[in-house]
Amino acid sequence: MKTILTDARSRKQRALSEYDSKRVIAAAGVPMPREELVASKDDALRAAAAIGYPVVLKGCADTLLHKTEKNMVFLNLASPDDVGDAYDRITGAGEPLDGVLVQEQVRGGRELVIGMVRDPQFGPCVMFGLGGVFTEVLRDTTFRVAPLSREDAAEMLDEVKARALLGEFRGQPAVDREALIDALVGIGALALENDEIAEIDINPIIVAGDRPVAVDAVVVLRRE
Amino acid sequence: MNLESFFNPKSVAVVGASNTPFNLAATICNILKYKSYHGAVYAVNRKAEEVHGCPGYASVKDIPGEVELAVILISAKQVPGVVRECGEKGVRGVIIESAGFSEAGPEGQAMQDEIDGYLKKYNMRMLGPNCLGVLNAANSFCCFYGIIPGRYGDGFSTPGTVSYIIQSGGIGALVLDSFNKDVCKVNKAVSIGNMADVDESDLIEYFNGDGTEVIGLYLENVRNGRKLMDTARRVTKPILAFKVGRTSEGSAAAASHTAGMANNDIVFDNACRQAGIIRLKSISELHAMPKMFTTMPLLRGKNIAVMSNSGAFGGIAADLLIESGFSMAKLTPATQERLAKTGQLFNVKNPVDLGPTLNKQTFVDIFDILLSADEVDGLLPVPNVWLDVVIEAILELMAMCRHYNKPAAIYIPNAIDRILTIREKHGIPTFESPEEATRALVVSHQQYRYLQKKETGNHENDLNRRAKPEAACAV
Numbered sequence: 176m177k178t179i180l181t182d183a184r185s186r187k188q189r190a191l192s193e194y195d196s197k198r199v200i201a202a203a204g205v206p207m208p209r210e211e212l213v214a215s216k217d218d219a220l221r222a223a224a225a226i227g228y229p230v231v232l233k234g235c236a237d238t239l240l241h242k243t244e245k246n247m248v249f250l251n252l253a254s255p256d257d258v259g260d261a262y263d264r265i266t267g268a269g270e271p272l273d274g275v276l277v278q279e280q281v282r283g284g285r286e287l288v289i290g291m292v293r294d295p296q297f298g299p300c301v302m303f304g305l306g307g308v309f310t311e312v313l314r315d316t317t318f319r320v321a322p323l324s325r326e327d328a329a330e331m332l333d334e335v336k337a338r339a340l341l342g343e344f345r346g347q348p349a350v351d352r353e354a355l356i357d358a359l360v361g362i363g364a365l366a367l368e369n370d371e372i373a374e375i376d377i378n379p380i381i382v383a384g385d386r387p388v389a390v391d392a393v394v395v396l397r398r399e
Numbered sequence: 400m401n402l403e404s405f406f407n408p409k410s411v412a413v414v415g416a417s418n419t420p421f422n423l424a425a426t427i428c429n430i431l432k433y434k435s436y437h438g439a440v441y442a443v444n445r446k447a448e449e450v451h452g453c454p455g456y457a458s459v460k461d462i463p464g465e466v467e468l469a470v471i472l473i474s475a476k477q478v479p480g481v482v483r484e485c486g487e488k489g490v491r492g493v494i495i496e497s498a499g500f501s502e503a504g505p506e507g508q509a510m511q512d513e514i515d516g517y518l519k520k521y522n523m524r525m526l527g528p529n530c531l532g533v534l535n536a537a538n539s540f541c542c543f544y545g546i547i548p549g550r551y552g553d554g555f556s557t558p559g560t561v562s563y564i565i566q567s568g569g570i571g572a573l574v575l576d577s578f579n580k581d582v583c584k585v586n587k588a589v590s591i592g593n594m595a596d597v598d599e600s601d602l603i604e605y606f607n608g609d610g611t612e613v614i615g616l617y618l619e620n621v622r623n624g625r626k627l628m629d630t631a632r633r634v635t636k637p638i639l640a641f642k643v644g645r646t647s648e649g650s651a652a653a654a655s656h657t658a659g660m661a662n663n664d665i666v667f668d669n670a671c672r673q674a675g676i677i678r679l680k681s682i683s684e685l686h687a688m689p690k691m692f693t694t695m696p697l698l699r700g701k702n703i704a705v706m707s708n709s710g711a712f713g714g715i716a717a718d719l720l721i722e723s724g725f726s727m728a729k730l731t732p733a734t735q736e737r738l739a740k741t742g743q744l745f746n747v748k749n750p751v752d753l754g755p756t757l758n759k760q761t762f763v764d765i766f767d768i769l770l771s772a773d774e775v776d777g778l779l780p781v782p783n784v785w786l787d788v789v790i791e792a793i794l795e796l797m798a799m800c801r802h803y804n805k806p807a808a809i810y811i812p813n814a815i816d817r818i819l820t821i822r823e824k825h826g827i828p829t830f831e832s833p834e835e836a837t838r839a840l841v842v843s844h845q846q847y848r849y850l851q852k853k854e855t856g857n858h859e860n861d862l863n864r865r866a867k868p869e870a871a872c873a874v
Contacts, residue, residue: 292658294666297624318669320628326852327673374658395658 530592559584
């Protein structure tokens with residue numbers, strides 16, 4: 176994990192690619208979807224078959240911070256034809272890419288966010304809240320200064336207005352609180368141990384059944 | 400150095416005090432003499448002239464004998480030289496009240512750096528710069544400049560147990576003035592200014608061991624957030640903080656959504672919860688809330704009973720309590736039966752409505768029944784005082800609260816001058832509005848929960864500390 180960070184810094188990257196970001200935060204204890212980074216259409220098809228349809232294809236590069244706006248995200252691909260087509264459109268857009276990310280299509284109606292930011296006076300702070308496209312509109316989030324105790328993390332889950340979403344919700348089971356607590360504590364520790372990480376966004380975390388899964392993430396690096 | 404030199408110096412030099420008209424430093428000599436401060440007070444000015452009866456010298460170094468503390472109020476560019484002289488003289492602490500340092504650009508910063516060098520070289524501590532100084536009501540030491548003898552006299556003639564760390568002179572004056580008509584009084588107050596050396600955390604630590612019962616903070620910025628949190632976690636006295644100044648410093652260069660969501664104020668708010676600091680909602684709470692801690696036990700649960708002589712106030716209080724996350728205590732049939740036996744109550748359910756009761760014993764019985772009930776954690780009594788017997792009953796209530804170890808946040812629904820008179824004359828910790836009384840219950844319960852958390856945390860730290868040597872042996 177440290178290698179990913181030091182390599183990116185030596186290449187003067189502003190951020191890690193989605194794939195590398197996820198490898199770093201997965202090491203901190205955040206649950207990930209099944210996914211694979213591929214560099215050919217054949218590998219994309221093989222990966223899709225291995226993961227199981229439907230899948231998601233995304234262009235992957237450290238410079239690609241707004242994938243959706245650049246038409247680099249294709250959801251709900253149900254067949255090899257769809258995957259091949261999406262692969263062509265991603266690679267044909269003329270953006271520099273590390274590869275194409277083939278990811279399981281995670282289904283769930285609940286979207287959460289976990290983040291990290293460094294405050295000038297308090298140092299690394301971990302955020303938890305309502306995720307998805309409305310995060311910044313509804314601003315239903317709460318922060319804790321790292322390191323977080325498990326009790327701190329548990330309080331965060333109970334503090335947001337959307338806390339009812341974490342219980343049993345519209346036929347879905349209650350969210351695995353321990354998994355969320357592990358992730359919050361882990362992100363705090365990751366930030367304390369790695370000064371080169373400036374900010375982290377894990378958004379959305381989709382709740383599939385009771386399992387929170389980090390569907391998208393970005394690790395922003397400190398600038399010199 | 401122990402911070403004690405700032406609050407109880409055996410000898411103090413007021414640098415800049417002279418007989419020039421409107422000289423601010425001279426007001427410090429004046430108030431110290433007026434309050435008959437027990438230590439030696441010297442004036443330092445160019446002409447070496449005596450000021451308000453304090454012998455004058457041209458330099459700190461000319462003063463015969465020891466100088467423990469120097470209070471400096473001269474133009475900024477002269478300050479570094481004076482600090483060096485203080486170091487050479489063996490002064491333990493300096494309070495720099497002058498402005499014009501780090502807040503005034505690179506030139507001011509350079510002077511600050513020079514001062515920092517002298518502090519280190521001579522092992523001195525510094526309060527300020529750009530501050531109002533220190534007040535210690537217990538020994539009448541006061542180096543706030545501009546205080547006119549007699550005008551604020553009452554504010555600190557009776558020493559109390561509430562200590563303040565205040566980053567603004569104006570707020571300091573307001574808070575001290577507000578205690579004139581309150582049941583608790585000030586122990587110490589410090590205006591911290593730029594906090595170039597001694598900061599809010601150092602002072603919280605000091606107030607944890609000086610007889611202070613409640614610590615109040617007014618902050619515009621935090622110097623070292625992590626140090627503040629570490630200190631607050633160790634301190635078990637209530638720390639009440641009011642903070643202003645939302646900054647966009649943190650989000651200016653934000654690349655992520657998370658950074659866009661964070662601002663310094665939100666982070667501060669959550670850090671307070673984490674470290675056990677009670678965040679106040681208004682500036683008046685700085686002087687209104689401490690009495691809840693100095694006169695009442697902590698609120699251990701969330702079930703509140705309301706009693707009043709008027710259904711209206713019962714309803715108002717119930718709304719406020721529910722909005723604040725409390726529950727209206729559900730009185731058991733047994734409790735209701737006991738209440739019914741006290742007389743002609745309008746309502747024996749919560750909120751309990753006494754109607755226009757005239758009998759002192761009825762009040763006392765109701766207080767006793769409610770406080771002794773297991774289903775009640777605390778009381779919000781709203782007794783209208785139209786007879787002196789009500790005051791007598793409230794005085795008994797205060798003793799009952801201690802007996803049952805449950806608090807009452809008292810609100811007396813009379814006109815404000817009546818409330819203040821009752822509070823001052825009888826020492827009843829009544830709040831000035833139902834909103835304020837509700838907030839008092841909120842902060843009391845918050846402190847109770849913080850204490851539980853701090854005790855667990857400190858216990859765990861002890862265990863870890865004890866476990867470590869054994870682990871080392873095993874390896």
